[in-house]
Amino acid sequence: MGSALASEDVYLRQTVRTAAKLLVVGHFAVGKTTFVGSLSEIKPLRTEETMTQAGALVDDLAGIEGKSTTTVAMDFGRLTLSDQLVLYLFGAPGQKRFTRLWQDMTQGALGALVLADTRRLDQSFDVMGLLEEHELPYAVAVNHFAGAPTYDDAEIREALDLLPETPLITCDARDRGSSTEALISLVQYLQVRNARRTSA
Ligand SMILES: Nc1nc2c(ncn2[C@@H]2O[C@H](COP(=O)(O)OP(=O)(O)OP(=O)(O)O)[C@@H](O)[C@H]2O)c(=O)[nH]1
Ligand SMILES: [Mg+2]
Incomplete structure (x- = not known):
């Protein structure tokens, strides 16, 4: 995003x-x-802060040692x-300490x-639980990282305990086209759900 918009x-x-x-x-x-950065047509609003050594005790950096910043509030695009x-x-952010922020965000x-990341599928349960608490429909996009294990959709669905209707897609968050497709799957799902609800 080098040139002026x-x-x-x-x-x-x-x-x-x-x-x-x-x-x-x-x-x-x-x-x-x-993901938000690759899709946004405006310069995304970010709240990134450098992570400190003390933070390593809080957020697990295994497999992502190159990461030097983390989002302290939210991204907007x-x-x-x-x-x-x-x-x-x-x-x-999905960490438990951000639960209060979710009240406003939702x-x-x-x-x-x-x-979701196939190296840490179990860590997705907290956010899925929060979404269910807030009764927000969702789709799941596996963001593929190099070296991360690949599984069949059926295996991922089972591991994440997804409903049959929940869309499951794979994406590369760095790629605009791929991120757009993931978002479209969500929007289509919301439309179908809405149509079903209004006709019920
Ligand atoms: N290989 C690969 N790397 C990615 C992909 N998406 C993000 N990354 C890298 O993974 C790291 C983490 O990405 P972030 O976008 O900061 O993740 P985040 O979920 O916003 O992180 P927090 O806000 O700290 O929770 C960065 O170094 C990214 O460059 C992807 O699709 N593939
Ligand atoms: Mg972030």
């Missing part, structure tokens, strides 16, 4: 009628900031899907994309 990309189009708020969630270091529709993306959100 054109002003028409920075300001919200006047034609926009609907703004949808979506969350991008997941455990520590799963790629939330990267924007993606215009059409002349009328804009998505606001909120990246929310207000008005339509749903969430849960990023």
Whole structure:
């Protein structure tokens, strides 16, 4: 994102009628900031802070030793899907100490994309539990890291105890196209769910 953004990309189009708020969630270091950053058309708002040695006792760095910063509050990005529709993306940390932040973050959100890492699938339960508590529908995107084990969808579904209807996709959070596809899966799921609810 080296070059300056054109002003028409920075300001919200006047034609926009609907703004949808979506969350991008997941455990520590799963790629939330990267995901929001690769999708956002505005310079994403980040709250990154350098991690200290003391933090190593709190957040487990095994397998991601190169990571030097962590999100201390949230990530925020924007993606215009059409002349009328804009998505606001909120990246929310999943650690237990952020539970209070979730009260605000979930207000008005339509749903969430849960990023997961096959090296730490068990760590996704906290965020999925929080989403269920807040009654927010979600899709799961496995963010693939080099060297991470690959499993069949059925195995991942079983390990994460997903409902049959919950979308499961694989993505590379660094790649805009791949991240867009993951987000589209979530949006399609929310649409189908909504249509089912309104016709019920
Ligand atoms: N190989 C690979 N690396 C990734 C991918 N997504 C993120 N990374 C790297 O993984 C590290 C963690 O990514 P972040 O985006 O900071 O993760 P986060 O979930 O925001 O982390 P916290 O806010 O600290 O919880 C960074 O070094 C990224 O460059 C991916 O899809 N593939
Ligand atoms: Mg982050």
